[in-house]
Amino acid sequence: MAESDVKAVMGEFFAAFATADMARIAECLDDDFVWTLPTGESDPHGLVVRGKAAATDYLKQRFFDDKANAPVLSDVKLEYSGDLAIMRFRVQVPASGGRKKVDSAGLEVYRVVNGKIRSKEAYWKQVSWPDAK
Incomplete structure (x- = not known):
């Protein structure tokens, strides 16, 4: 897939x-889309x-049901490599x-296959480390 095609899908997304x-x-997501979030109960x-x-x-439930709770992204930097889109942000x-x-x-890493986003791996810096017990 051409980088311009990956950029087009990501722009729409x-x-x-x-x-x-x-x-x-x-419409931007593949039927087999997989999203790995930075937090949750399933280590690692x-x-x-x-x-x-x-x-x-x-x-919808996490961010958009209550518009006051919607995430605000800034300092966005996008890089592309083959079928990958890599986004750094605040x-x-x-x-x-x-x-x-x-x-x-x-940081998020997206993989685009056949014109659709197949996966999204999301990572956020953890601003505080849990106390050792």
Whole structure:
């Protein structure tokens, strides 16, 4: 797949994300989409979300049901290599619903196959280390 094709898919995905358009987001995802999140109960992988419907449900529930809780990305830098898109960014999410405020540097690695995003691996810097017990 040409880098220009990867850039086009990622551009559409980011535009859909910016407007919280779940249908457009889903159109960018492969049927076998896998999203590995930076946190969760499944060590060492964190939460793993599989499939378009699960991904859009998670996004809607986690970030977009309450617009005040939507993540704000800044300092975004994108790099492309073959079928990969690598995004470095700062993410800020306000505190709400019993959650702590997030202000962290992040990295996401996307793989695009046949014009659709097949996987997304997300990593955020952990700003505080748990106390050793």
